[in-house]
Amino acid sequence: MTMSNTGGRRRPPTIHDVAREAGVSRGTVSRVLNGGHYVSPAAEEAVNAAIRKTGYVVNRHARSLITGRSDSVGFLLTEPQERFFEDPNFNVLLRGCTQALAAHDVPLLLMLAGTKDERRRITRYITAGHVDGVLLVSSHSGDPVAEELRAAGVPLVACGKPIGLGSKVSYVAADDRDGAREMVRHLLSLGRRRVGMVTGPLDTPGGVERLAGYKEELAEAGVAFDERLVVSGDYSRASGEAGAERLLAQAPDVDAVFVASDLMAQGVLATLQRAGRRVPEDVAVGGFDDSPAAVAAGPQLTTIRQPWDRISAEMVRVLLAQIGGEDPAAVILPTELVRRDSA
Amino acid sequence: MTMSNTGGRRRPPTIHDVAREAGVSRGTVSRVLNGGHYVSPAAEEAVNAAIRKTGYVVNRHARSLITGRSDSVGFLLTEPQERFFEDPNFNVLLRGCTQALAAHDVPLLLMLAGTKDERRRITRYITAGHVDGVLLVSSHSGDPVAEELRAAGVPLVACGKPIGLGSKVSYVAADDRDGAREMVRHLLSLGRRRVGMVTGPLDTPGGVERLAGYKEELAEAGVAFDERLVVSGDYSRASGEAGAERLLAQAPDVDAVFVASDLMAQGVLATLQRAGRRVPEDVAVGGFDDSPAAVAAGPQLTTIRQPWDRISAEMVRVLLAQIGGEDPAAVILPTELVRRDSA
DNA sequence: CATGCTTCTGTGAGCGTTCACAGTAGAGAA
DNA sequence: TTCTCTACTGTGAACGCTCACAGAAGCATG
Known part of the structure; x- marks a missing residue:
């Protein structure tokens, strides 16, 4: 591409201008700019004053050229x-x-x-x-x-x-695993024992970890793992709807669902609603992410916040x-x- | 900040390396790089071959230093x-x-x-x-x-x-004004005559223009302007809900609403639903933006797409x-x- | 007084480009 | 031939900065 310089702007002050203004050398200005070791208080003050006065801003290109880094x-x-x-x-x-x-x-x-x-x-x-x-x-x-x-x-x-x-x-x-465990623990603490899960994609670490956390917490609580309670999704809302349908078909007695994303949880809520299940009375639902989707519609979603x-x-x-x-x-x-x- | 160069990377090839490889001078390489005028086909080819061979990429810092532009x-x-x-x-x-x-x-x-x-x-x-x-x-x-x-x-x-x-x-x-006119024209074409509007913030050009378009189109169609049909919002969903409530109170016979944003339109839909008005049978609703909100819930929103x-x-x-x-x-x-x- | 150490400062070189300029070769015109 | 013109190429300087080094000044120590 070609870019020609537009008229309006005039030449910005260089380190040289600052040095002259402060009555020191370029080297001293440079030292003040970077770290400021081995420079006398008097010089430092003079340089800073000169920088303020001239409005000097370091030319990053020149700096990068010699340092070899871009600082970006x-x-x-x-x-x-x-x-x-x-x-x-x-x-x-x-x-x-x-x-x-x-x-x-x-x-x-x-x-x-x-x-x-x-x-x-x-x-x-x-x-x-x-x-x-x-x-x-x-x-x-x-x-x-x-x-x-x-x-x-x-x-x-x-x-x-x-x-x-x-x-x-x-x-x-x-900490996907720990987050999942916390949610499952919470669901169990509500007295639910048929806790289902809609997983995320199992070719991602997040998806795998959340499922692992679910299993671990169940095991620790002494609740038997039932594979009919687990269906997989891809984090999308649609897959949440579909997953909940499968879940209701495979395990009609489900009384809680841990859903691996809030977006999917929205889909789960919709399906549960259609099926006439009340949330949270009949089925408690826990999401993951604490995204805006969590409070977008239906009952506000209990969820796991990731500290973005x-x-x-x-x-x-x-x-x-x-x-x-x-x-x-x-x-x-x-x-x-x-x-x-x-x- | 301080950034020291990490070990792994070795010195990249410079224009000099390319010049040597191609058997020409820096100047010629530079000319090939920028525009390529006044360079013989043979030289150009040799330079390009050398660039490919060495994997040369121009050092933007050096270039910027001399050209005075950053190309960013x-x-x-x-x-x-x-x-x-x-x-x-x-x-x-x-x-x-x-x-x-x-x-x-x-x-x-x-x-x-x-x-x-x-x-x-x-x-x-x-x-x-x-x-x-x-x-x-x-x-x-x-x-x-x-x-x-x-x-x-x-x-x-x-x-x-x-x-x-x-x-x-x-x-x-x-073209906010024209977009607004098109929507209002559409609503009028459906036979609606009590066309209300929820405006955007009127301290923004967009808000002003959409309102102006609304008025213009009504005038052109010979439909009298009724200020009770106009309420203002701030593009947020909440302001759409509130706006629709005011609108219903001020002009209960409203049969269409042009809403200046899809997000507000979602709020309008919610209020209308609560008030027992059917959309589009009782009240037609037109949005603006064609954002994902337009198809998020309720009846899919007829709207004006901005060509983002x-x-x-x-x-x-x-x-x-x-x-x-x-x-x-x-x-x-x-x-x-x-x-x-x-x- | 010399020596060394620490603290501070100035200077020249060089980073990799582009740009202006000078120069060359060849073709065509006078 | 000689001159001019065009097409092309090489070279030194500069862009603004940092870095390494040399040196100065101050002070304590031998």
């Missing part, structure tokens, strides 16, 4: 984007990451790898060093882009445990640490039971 | 962000802009100006020339950040007509043109009536 990170979305952009959790995540990065003065580049072509371009862009690291929102399947980035040694932090990327990729995730604000903050923290040379890390954050009307 | 643009959100991030239209817009820019190989920086502090930091960042231009999603009120950017001569394209920024700011907007994909594409086109030196421009895009069940 990418936010990479490798899945079909509709799904994520419509997910409120994703929005919270994106917003949280942007703000956390802003606090460190690190710009965030939004990268959408939809088509094969985009994927290639973005991979080159990243491996060329135009960003220092990548916040990755992938899911399901092993992701070729992520794999390539990992192989190229690009600092990478995934949201949720990535599949098939080896253990050397950092990730931040909610903390997740984004941790992703940024881990990524910056890794860019700073630290080793990859996995962070699991606790979830929280939100009691509403459905259970 | 900012996507600036100056309003309380929750509102926008939960708006599906906003998501389409963000996605569309990112993709349109990607096609030009221009990275998009996401900038959220929530707090006063962020606002100041972002303003400095932009005016320092770290982005070549800004895609602005503001709304309502005159925006101090936008005003400052305009004054600094930063290329700027707003989404929707901005208020109080003078005429020298580019913007891209849907085209809006984002046009915003990018206008911005890049302006960065290239062209004058600011206003683009108004046509809307489209989407017929569903509610009217």
Whole structure:
């Protein structure tokens, strides 16, 4: 592309101007800018005054040219984007990451790898060093882009445990298993014993973990596992409706359902309503996510809140640490039971 | 912040490496890279081969340092962000802009100006020339950040007509007035004569325009304007519910309602349902936006689709043109009536 | 007085590009 | 021939910064 400089703007002040204004050398200004060790209080003050007076802002391009880093990170979305952009959790995540990065003065580049072509371009862009690291929102399947980035040694932090990327990729995730256990424990504490589950997709760690938590908690409570009480879904509302239908058919005596997402739970509520079951009197329903869907319609959903604000903050923290040379890390954050009307 | 280079990555090839590989000079490689005028076919081919062989990617920092442009643009959100991030239209817009820019190989920086502090930091960042231009999603009120950017001569394209920024700011907007007229025309064509309206906030151009379109179309059809048929809202679902209640109280004989947003229309549907009015038999309802809310519940909403994909594409086109030196421009895009069940 | 150490400061080099300019070769015209 | 013009190519300088190094000043120690 070609971009010519527009007329209106005049040359911004350089480090040289600041140095002259402060009566010191470029080196001293640079030292004040970065860390400020080995500079006298008098010089530091003079430089800061000069910066204020001139309105100096460091030229990141010049800095990056010599340091070899860009002081920016990418936010990479490798899945079909509709799904994520419509997910409120994703929005919270994106917003949280942007703000956390802003606090460190690190710009965030939004990268959408939809088509094969985009994927290639973005991979080159990243491996060329135009960003220092990548916040990755992938899911399901092993992701070729992520794999390539990992192989190229690009600092990478995934949201949720990535599949098939080896253990050397950092990730931040909610404690799906523990969250599921907490919800099941809650349902059991209400006296329910025929607790069903609509799972998420079982090719995702989240889906697997939530099911595992369900089983564990039942086992611990001494409630026998009954596979007729478990049906699988894909997190969509429609799959919640269908799942509830199967569940009612397979186990008509179900008196509680743990649903692996709020969106599916909406579908479950609809099906239960159609079937004439009252919620929570006949069937208690517990969701997962605490998304806006949880309070959108019907009885307000009792659910498990994923700490998206903390997740984004941790992703940024881990990524910056890794860019700073630290080793990859996995962070699991606790979830929280939100009691509403459905259970 | 401090970021030290991580071990894994080795030095990427430079233009020098390519030049050596191709047996030409840096200048020739540079010419091939940018436009390719005045370079012999043989040289061009050799350079391209060398680029492929070495895996060369231009160092944007070095380029930016000398050209003075960053070849990147900012996507600036100056309003309380929750509102926008939960708006599906906003998501389409963000996605569309990112993709349109990607096609030009221009990275998009996401900038959220929530707090006063962020606002100041972002303003400095932009005016320092770290982005070549800004895609602005503001709304309502005159925006101090936008005003400052305009004054600094930063290329700027707003989404929707901005208020109080003078005429020298580019913007891209849907044709609110014409869209409103089309909907009202549709309602009239169904034989309805007591057509009410729930307006959007009247301190926004969109709100004003939709109301104006409503009035114009009524006038053209020779239907007398009745102010009891008009109540105002703020685009939220709750204000739709409240608005419909007022409407029913003021004008019980209302037989159609044009609602200025789908979200409000959902509220209107709920109120009508509670009041025992059937939709569309007793009262026809027309929305605006064609957001997912339009098909979320109740009768599927007849609505006006705003061409968000085209809006984002046009915003990018206008911005890049302006960065290239062209004058600011206003683009108004046509809307489209989407017929569903509610009217 | 020399020596060393610490704290502070200035200077030159260089990061990887683009740009302006100078220069070359070949073709065609005078 | 000689001159001009076009098509192409190479070269040095510059962009604004950081980094390594050299050096100065102050102070304590030998």
